[in-house]
Amino acid sequence: MRSELADRFPHICRSMRDQEFIKNPFALTLEGLVKSDGVLRDKDDSRYLDDATNWVLGWDVNPKQRTLDDSLIKWREELDNSGRAMREAELERQSSRVKLRSGAQIQACANEFSDIDQLGLATRIADLEEEERVIVGGSDVLKKLKEDRDSATVQLEESQNTRDEVLQRIGGVEARAERNESRMTSLRSLLVKSMDEFIEETIGEDSADSETRELAEKRREELFKDIATEFGEPPEKPDDIEESARLASHKLDAKIHKLDSGLDKFRDKNVAAMQRFIADAKNQAFRDELNLELEEGYNDSTYASFEEIRRQIQEEDLAKNRLRFEELLRVQVPEEVSGFSEALESHRDRIRKRINELNEHLSRVTFDRKEETYIQLKFEDAGDDGVRKFKKLRRHALEGDLEADDEDERRRERYHRVEHFLAELELDTNWTERVIDVRNWFKFRADEFYKDEDTLRQSYSGAAGKSGGEKNRLASTILATAIAYQYGIDVGGKQTETFRLVAVDEMFSKTDDEFSQYLLDLFKEFHLQLLIVQPLDAKIHVVQKYVERYHVVERRDGLSFVGDLSVKEYLGEQLEVEPEDEELEGETIEADS
Numbered sequence: 001m002r003s004e005l006a007d008r009f010p011h012i013c014r015s016m017r018d019q020e021f022i023k024n025p026f027a028l029t030l031e032g033l034v035k036s037d038g039v040l041r042d043k044d045d046s047r048y049l050d051d052a053t054n055w056v057l058g059w060d061v062n063p064k065q066r067t068l069d070d071s072l073i074k075w076r077e078e079l080d081n082s083g084r085a086m087r088e089a090e091l092e093r094q095s096s097r098v099k100l101r102s103g104a105q106i107q108a109c110a111n112e113f114s115d116i117d118q119l120g121l122a123t124r125i126a127d128l129e130e131e132e133r134v135i136v137g138g139s140d141v142l143k144k145l146k147e148d149r150d151s152a153t154v155q156l157e158e159s160q161n162t163r164d165e166v167l168q169r170i171g172g173v174e175a176r177a178e179r180n181e182s183r184m185t186s187l188r189s190l191l192v193k194s195m196d197e198f199i200e201e202t203i204g205e206d207s208a209d210s211e212t213r214e215l216a217e218k219r220r221e222e223l224f225k226d227i228a229t230e231f232g233e234p235p236e237k238p239d240d241i242e243e244s245a246r247l248a249s250h251k252l253d254a255k256i257h258k259l260d261s262g263l264d265k266f267r268d269k270n271v272a273a274m275q276r277f278i279a280d281a282k283n284q285a286f287r288d289e290l291n292l293e294l295e296e297g298y299n300d301s302t303y304a305s306f307e308e309i310r311r312q313i314q315e316e317d318l319a320k321n322r323l324r325f326e327e328l329l330r331v332q333v334p335e336e337v338s339g340f341s342e343a344l345e346s347h348r349d350r351i352r353k354r355i356n357e358l359n360e361h362l363s364r365v366t367f368d369r370k371e372e373t374y375i376q377l378k379f380e381d382a383g384d385d386g387v388r389k390f391k392k393l394r395r396h397a398l399e400g401d402l403e404a405d406d407e408d409e410r411r412r413e414r415y416h417r418v419e420h421f422l423a424e425l426e427l428d429t430n431w432t433e434r435v436i437d438v439r440n441w442f443k444f445r446a447d448e449f450y451k452d453e454d455t456l457r458q459s460y461s462g463a464a465g466k467s468g469g470e471k472n473r474l475a476s477t478i479l480a481t482a483i484a485y486q487y488g489i490d491v492g493g494k495q496t497e498t499f500r501l502v503a504v505d506e507m508f509s510k511t512d513d514e515f516s517q518y519l520l521d522l523f524k525e526f527h528l529q530l531l532i533v534q535p536l537d538a539k540i541h542v543v544q545k546y547v548e549r550y551h552v553v554e555r556r557d558g559l560s561f562v563g564d565l566s567v568k569e570y571l572g573e574q575l576e577v578e579p580e581d582e583e584l585e586g587e588t589i590e591a592d593s
Contacts, residue, residue, distance in 0.1 A: 011036070184478065274306055334398070337418050343393055357381060358481050358493040365525050367477060369518075372451045375477050378459075379442040390435035397421035446474060465530060472511065476519050484526040503531040508539050516542045544571075 011026040011034070021027045034041045097320040106116065114120065199216040228234070231248045235241055359376045367375045397417045425432045434440055446460040458475050487500045502523065508516040520543065521529050532543055536552075550570045552563040 006566075010330050058195065072254065153278070154277055156508075187241075227535065275497055277306070314324065334414060336420070337394075337397055337421070342397060344436065344438055348441060351438060361484070362481065362524070363479075364475070365522060366447060366451075366472065369569050371457065373448045373457055374451055376447050376449060377481065378445050378447050382441055382443040384440065386431055387436050393421045414536070472515060477520060478525050480528070483528060487528075499529070500527065501529045501531060503533070505533040506535065507532065508534065508542055520546045
């Protein structure tokens with residue numbers, strides 16, 4: 001940048017025009033003289049040197065920008081002032097045009113000033129009225145005629161008003177006469193209809209003998225007398241009928257309101273009694289059958305279910321069965337639920353006892369022969385929310401109510417708790433099956449201990465992160481333990497007379513000899529009678545020292561033949577057997593030695 005500026009503008013700057021300015025081909029002064037390539041250019045004095053608007057942009061453009069902004073503001077103010085002056089002139093021009101147009105209209109409709117002089121015309125009218133008043137006041141005859149005219153005008157207006165009033169009264173009388181006639185006709189038809197309906201309801205049939213109709217008419221007359229006694233004698237004037245009907249309606253409404261109030265009190269009393277019946281613990285058995293819905297008001301359906309319960313109690317004579325029901329509440333129901341709870345607790349204790357027995361037996365079984373370890377099964381609370389809820393409901397159903405003073409109330413409360421407990425069990429069968437299985441109450445794991453020091457080596461809560469050999473050894477140990485648990489093995493003896501058969505199919509085909517021997521020793525340790533299904537291959541030597549007899553199956557011409565021989569016989573005839581066509585079965589025995 002510096003090189004480019006030096007190349008384009010090699011001028012020297014001088015404070016005034018001196019020898020250096022004259023000698024150099026490129027120079028400039030503070031007054032504005034510029035010499036480029038030896039050519040002198042005189043300065044332009046038409047603008048001030050301090051006018052930043054003409055400055056060339058350099059490193060700082062702020063002075064020029066401020067000057068331009070100030071100029072812009074100044075010209076905008078002048079523009080606004082000019083626009084304001086133009087609008088004022090335009091308004092003045094329009095006002096002058098309106099005045100000019102008004103003057104032209106006045107000139108067109110009036111030739112003289114007197115034609116538009118309203119003030120002079122009003123003064124002339126006032127003078128004429130004053131002149132008329134003076135003339136009239138000065139003549140007595142004219143005054144008397146004016147008074148007679150005024151009096152006649154008043155009498156005429158009174159006569160017209162009287163005439164209008166008479167005509168109006170005549171019209172009202174005629175209208176009332178027509179209305180009364182129509183009303184009388186309607187009342188006569190209503191009276192005849194009510195008489196006929198009363199007679200029909202009284203005698204019960206349309207066609208009856210004259211004596212029956214006379215009896216009905218006599219009852220009707222008595223009814224009319226009761227009505228007259230209650231509401232007074234009927235009015236004689238037609239105009240009084242509406243007033244009498246209105247008073248009778250008000251009286252009937254008051255009587256109906258009084259009856260409705262009595263019915264409301266009776267209804268509230270009945271509803272309160274129904275609610276007390278439902279809330280009473282003695283009536284717990286009827287709650288599902290009762291329905292006290294008051295959304296649509298108190299009607300027949302409201303107490304229909306209660307009436308049905310009342311009829312059932314009366315017909316079945318439930319009061320006589322009260323003693324038997326109370327005996328069930330007191331003894332049988334709690335005993336059955338308690339027996340169920342004791343059975344679950346017994347099963348839980350039995351599982352704990354069996355696991356302890358198996359642990360005693362497992363302590364003599366070497367799990368890892370290199371490290372000399374053994375396996376112990378550990379159990380703890382499963383921490384399952386469903387099991388905790390079940391135990392809480394069971395405990396609540398069997399606990400006694402110490403707050404109730406009455407023995408009957410305690411029995412009913414205990415029965416309701418048992419009922420709630422059974423209802424929860426019936427609500428979700430899957431949940432019920434899970435929580436009543438006592439095995440789900442526990443969470444099991446297998447701990448491996450060193451035999452010498454009885455210290456923990458590691459724990460197995462699952463097979464994750466274990467090698468294939470560890471998984472197989474752990475699974476086989478747990479499997480053998482589970483089988484022994486199902487057979488109920490007694491640690492104290494061999495139990496040779498019991499039947500504890502376990503059949504395995506090609507169990508050693510994919511295992512090494514060491515692990516196969518471990519499994520066979522494990523089954524032997526648990527005194528299990530083993531039936532091994534095994535092809536006659538290289539693995540057959542693993543089971544030889546653990547079996548007593550062989551059952552050799554051979555296929556010939558599509559038929560299967562079974563041969564029975566001892567281990568010694570098999571070893572003596574081993575060369576004569578075809579391995580590819582045979583399948584071997586063996587069974588372990590519990591030898592004395």
